Amino acid sequence: MGCGTSFVKYVLFFFNLLVALLGLAVIGIGVAFHLNWTAVKEELNTRLTVAPWLFIIVGSIMFIIAFFGCCGAIRESHCMVVTYAIFLLVIIIVQVVIAVLMFVYGDTIQTNLDNSIASLFTKRTSAGVDKATDAVINSIQQQFECCGKDSATTEYGLIGLPASCCPPNSLACTPANAFDGCRPVITKLYNKWNKPIAGVAIGVACIEVVGALFALCLANSIRNMDRRSRY
Structure with missing residues (x-):
């Protein structure tokens, strides 16, 4: 089996269960901001009003990706696990790009x-x-x-x-x-959290890389088992 299919399967399942719950939490933050700050969003610059929708979209993507990961791991579906790994790699790239932009264009x-x-x-x-x-x-x-x-x-x-x-x-x-x-208050708050948020994004991306490696490992094990079952 190479990777120990059962161990990798359950590790991947619980990892994605955690990601799914985190995605729901992010969606909740976006919805709360959207409902409670309607008047503020209407008055502030348009470039800053996308924040709640960004939270909702990111949380939804996280939940969908975690769904593929959980179902693929439990059902041992090669297609779903590979799809999950691809989605995860894409979101990792996006997170790293956003984090770098926050570091580089923080002053802007x-x-x-x-x-x-x-x-x-x-x-x-x-x-x-x-x-x-x-x-x-x-x-x-x-x-x-x-x-x-x-x-x-x-x-x-x-x-x-x-x-x-x-x-x-x-x-x-x-x-x-x-x-x-x-x-000065909001600027201080932004300066306090800008780089930590970017750092957390990179840290989460590193954890997601481990998840992607587990997924690819599981996909390889599933494919090998399918091949052996045919002969």
Whole structure:
């Protein structure tokens, strides 16, 4: 058998069961973001609104690939296992490319993020702005615990700060207890997680390479058993 078909089969099955659950979790994150941040997505730059759909698509692909892996391993189907290995190799390449782009073009992504935030606050100060923009800004300030484009005082002055600029239990919202500006807060958050996320993507790709090797090994064992059964 070469690889120990039974051992490889069950290792591959449990590996893909874990991947399937992870895929469902990623889909859940994308759906939650899509449902809870509708107003924010409508106001932010279009290039940044693809995030929830990206999560949903990636999670769906992960689940479909894991399905082929689980079924192929349990049924010992050469075709399904080979299909799974091909899909997995493709997704590995995509993950590595995305991770490299995050490392190389991190500054460009950060610039687009800064411009989107600045554009949102600029839109609110323009004439004829609707209440939806105010609601979006208040939501961002609450979610990210930030205040104003660059700071509370430059955006709102010394008085008239919205309640979203301060912690929920504050008796009064003043510049003394207001959050930092949204651009520096979100930029700091992006810089904190950009490279770790890219690193995790590469790490997961390395684990998936092991899964692809197990799949190819199992496919070879299944083919050899089929050949022996014919003679």
